[in-house]
Amino acid sequence: KSLNYLIELIQLCCFISFLSAGSSDVIREVGDSVQLEIKGSVSEFDNFFWTFNATVNVLQYYKQYKEIKPSTRYKDRVKFNEETYSLTLKNLQKTDSGLYEVKAFSRDHTSSATYRLSVLDPVEPPVLNHRRIAKPCNSTLTCRGHDLSINSTCNNETCEEKEVTSPGGVALSLYVQESIIFCNHSNPVSWKQANKTFTELCAHTDSLQRTANQNPLCFLSLLPTRDYRIKVCGLCARLCSL
Ligand SMILES: *[C@@H]1O[C@H](CO)[C@@H](O)[C@H](O)[C@H]1NC(C)=O
Ligand SMILES: *[C@@H]1O[C@H](CO)[C@@H](O)[C@H](O)[C@H]1NC(C)=O
Ligand SMILES: *[C@@H]1O[C@H](CO)[C@@H](O)[C@H](O)[C@H]1NC(C)=O
Ligand SMILES: *[C@@H]1O[C@H](CO)[C@@H](O)[C@H](O)[C@H]1NC(C)=O
Ligand SMILES: *[C@@H]1O[C@H](CO)[C@@H](O)[C@H](O)[C@H]1NC(C)=O
Ligand SMILES: *[C@@H]1O[C@H](CO)[C@@H](O)[C@H](O)[C@H]1NC(C)=O
Secondary structure, eight states, X not given: OHHHHHHHHHXXXXXXXXXXXXXXXXXEETTOOEEEOEEXXXXXXXXXEEEETTTEEEEEEEGGGTEEEEOTTTGGGXXXXXXXXXXXXXXXXXXXXXXXXXXXXXXXXXXXXXXXEEXXXXXXXXXXXXXXXXXXXEEEXXXXXXXXXXXXXXXXXXXXXXXXXXXXXXXXXXXXXXXXXXXXXXXXXXEEEXXXXXXHHTOTHHHHHHHHHHOXXXXXXXXXXXXXXXXXXXXXXXXXXX
């Protein structure tokens, strides 16, 4: 009796065919493609209907007729693979973010799988500035990336390393690697960096400025800006001292 029950159970379990998403949370960059894969007993189903946000028809596939019917809205940028039954969406835009569902039908059974797609812009490059607070090299650094910012203090060889994050996996971090100060702005699909060397923090603008102020040539003021005067006169003073 219990053997019969077991056989029944095995039959029940093995006649139920089901589907699942290859990966149900998918994140892509604007312009990328995404392939939504179906896992499970795919070959047991005859018809496949893909929808976006529950109401928008994306594509339908009728196995018996080998017929692929993309909706007019997706016609130019959707592909269906008749072997793996996966759906590929090309040239993604932010408006493609949302819920995708595939419903599969066989004569006596239906199953479905869902995918949540997020399409993100790449991050903006961060901006890294420094301001000298004491000689020789003590500085405060400010790194900004979109709505995140970090302040850090540095001396001639180290900086306070910091990281800030915002919801959605956007992060800004400041760290030192092989004597270079990096500020890294990232989101789940991209990252961009800005960097500075400690030499820049310790640059000799002070000594150039002093030389420039002592050099009589500088008082001729033929040069349009203070920065030019400092550079040219500093250089001149160095050449003269050779
Ligand atoms: C699709 O649904 C998501 C929420 O799941 C919503 O944020 C998005 O605006 C919807 N997109 C369209 C085009 O209706
Ligand atoms: C400059 O940095 C050094 C090393 O961290 C520190 O000892 C010193 O006090 C700093 N100077 C000033 C004026 O902050
Ligand atoms: C960084 O420093 C600036 C100027 O001192 C200040 O206005 C800003 O609020 C600071 N930002 C953070 C994240 O501490
Ligand atoms: C600055 O760096 C140099 C070389 O790395 C080191 O010899 C010196 O002690 C440092 N100065 C301070 C004030 O930390
Ligand atoms: C910046 O951060 C991202 C994400 O954490 C990481 O993948 C990337 O390697 C980092 N870039 C650098 C130059 O450290
Ligand atoms: C520092 O930034 C410059 C400008 O973005 C880049 O060309 C350079 O490769 C960076 N240096 C390193 C070590 O990543």
